[in-house]
Every structure is written in C-alpha cells, then in structure tokens.
Amino acid sequence: MFRQKASLISVLISGMLLVAGCNTPTQTAAPTTVDTPQPSTTAPAATPTEPATSAVIATVPATTLPEATVTLSSNPTSAPAKPTPTATGVATYKSTALGISFRYLTSDNKQKFAVKETGDRIYVYMANAAPDSGQWVKVYGKPIKTSLVDAIKSQILNGYSTSDCIVKQVPDPNAGNGSKPAPGWSFAAIDVPRSADDDMGTLLAKVKKCPQTYLNVNGLAYFVTDANYPNRFLFFSIGQYSIPAEQNHPWQTTVQFTAPSSSTGNPVTLPANQYLSCLTTSCPIFRQC
Numbered sequence: 308m309f310r311q312k313a314s315l316i317s318v319l320i321s322g323m324l325l326v327a328g329c330n331t332p333t334q335t336a337a338p339t340t341v342d343t344p345q346p347s348t349t350a351p352a353a354t355p356t357e358p359a360t361s362a363v364i365a366t367v368p369a370t371t372l373p374e375a376t377v378t379l380s381s382n383p384t385s386a387p388a389k390p391t392p393t394a395t396g397v398a399t400y401k402s403t404a405l406g407i408s409f410r411y412l413t414s415d416n417k418q419k420f421a422v423k424e425t426g427d428r429i430y431v432y433m434a435n436a437a438p439d440s441g442q443w444v445k446v447y448g449k450p451i452k453t454s455l456v457d458a459i460k461s462q463i464l465n466g467y468s469t470s471d472c473i474v475k476q477v478p479d480p481n482a483g484n485g486s487k488p489a490p491g492w493s494f495a496a497i498d499v500p501r502s503a504d505d506d507m508g509t510l511l512a513k514v515k516k517c518p519q520t521y522l523n524v525n526g527l528a529y530f531v532t533d534a535n536y537p538n539r540f541l542f543f544s545i546g547q548y549s550i551p552a553e554q555n556h557p558w559q560t561t562v563q564f565t566a567p568s569s570s571t572g573n574p575v576t577l578p579a580n581q582y583l584s585c586l587t588t589s590c591p592i593f594r595q596c
Contacts, residue, residue: 406567491534
C-alpha cells in the first residue's frame with residue numbers, strides 16, 4: 308500500500324513538472340511575437356517615395372509646352388497669301404500684292420523655314436529666328452522704258468559716287484545652282500572698284516562709301532528685272548548660305564513675276580511713280596502704263 312501511494316505521488320509530481328515544463332516554452336515564445344509587427348511600422352516609410360516619381364512626371368509637360376508654343380508662334384505668317392505645302396514638303400508662296408511667286412522647302416534636316424511678307428519685302432527665314440535675320444526679296448517700281456542699271460542708279464545710288472559704287476549688268480548669279488532664268492530676265496549688281504593689292508582694310512574702306520545692304524561683296528546680293536513686267540525690278544539679299552527649294556535649288560531661283568492685283572482682285576497696271584504706293588493702299592483708279 309505504501310508503495311502504491313509512493314508511486315502515485317511520484318506520478319503526480321512528474322505530471323506537475325511536466326505541466327510546468329510545457330508552460331515555460333509558451334511564456335518564452337510569446338515575446339517573439341512582439342518584434343514581428345515592427346517591420347510593418349517601417350513599411351509605410353516607403354510610400355513617400357511615390358510622390359517623388361510623380362513629381363518627375365509632372366515636370367515633363369513643363370519642358371515640352373514651351374517648345375510647342377515656339378513652333379506654333381513661329382510658323383504663322385502675316386502675308387496675305389499663305390504658302391501651299393505639297394506632299395514633298397515644298398511650299399508655293401504667291402504674293403498677289405507684290406506680283407511674285409516662288410517655291411521653298413518648308414523643312415530640311417529638321418530645320419523649318421517660314422515666309423513673312425511685310426510691305427514691299429518678303430522674308431524667307433529659319434522658323435526659329437527673326438524674319439529680318441534671314442534672306443529677303445524687295446520689289447521696286449520703275450518707268451517701263453528705264454533700264455535696270457539706270458533704275459538702280461536713280462533709286463539705290465542716288466547721292467553716291469558712281470566711281471565708288473559701280474553698278475553693272477552681270478550673268479545670272481545663281482548659274483552655279485542649276486538656275487535657268489526665264490527669257491527676258493536681266494541681272495545687275497553693285498560692287499566697289501577692286502585691285503589685286505586690296506587687303507581687308509582697303510576693301511572695308513571702299514565698302515563704307517556705298518549702301519552696304521545692296522553690295523555684292525560679303526555675300527550674294529543682286530537685282531533682276533523681267534522684260535515682260537518692265538514696270539518693276541527685284542532686289543535679293545541672300546548672303547552666304549542657301550535655303551533650298553525642290554531638287555536642291557535655292558528658293559530664289561524659282562521666283563516668277565506675276566500680275567499684281569489690288570485688294571479687289573483687279574489687275575494693277577500703274578505708272579511706276581504710283582505702283583509702290585498702291586501696294587499697301589487702296590487705288591481708286593487703275594491706268595495702263
């Protein structure tokens with residue numbers, strides 16, 4: 308009996324120890340669950356980086372909008388007639404007021420070109436630059452029986468010495484560009500007297516004695532008239548670079564004289580002394596030259 312009680316007591320003690328042993332791991336394992344939620348407190352810290360990426364995206368339109376604005380503002384022209392582009396990018400510009408037309412390439416190697424007509428001038432220029440920084444053609448009126456050289460002397464060289472500023476007829480200045488002028492066209496240019504021993508200083512001193520805008524010295528500049536339209540002539544300021552038309556021909560080689568019209572569409576056939584004033588004003592009476 309005593310042994311049975313002792314065995315029962317030992318079993319009870321072992322069970323108590325076993326229960327105590329089972330409770331001990333449970334108490335030590337609980338603290339591990341306290342550390343696991345903490346990474347979740349640091350995870351939201353990653354969310355502030357998302358606005359940073361959206362801020363970068365927001366700056367993209369800010370850089371592209373000014374470019375679009377420049378393109379749109381530089382392409383329009385104040386000319387009465389707008390250029391008509393073709394599938395090949397060649398545009399035809401016709402001035403009904405000045406009585407000339409020509410073709411030019413609207414874009415070449417990503418460089419865009421534009422046209423602007425102001426008074427008696429038409430500018431052909433790089434679209435991202437000022438019109439007066441480009442090339443241009445100007446229309447002059449003249450008596451129909453006056454030669455091109457005499458018209459230049461009276462209108463351009465009036466007050467200048469004809470020995471310092473020499474005007475003479477010249478071959479087509481664009482002949483090297485494959486130009487084939489229409490029958491009846493004649494060309495002239497203003498130059499200074501030259502000698503073999505002229506240095507840059509000497510040449511500059513000669514240039515200052517003449518109207519420098521019209522000199523064929525530091526870039527291509529010349530005059531042209533058409534016998535079929537003897538009441539006017541043109542001056543081209545081209546310079547030292549080329550703005551192309553089709554087939555790599557410069558735009559100035561495509562110029563054609565046309566019959567100018569008034570604002571009402573009537574043909575303008577006025578004497579030379581009235582022609583230019585009629586370009587920008589209303590002419591009540593039209594007379595045959």
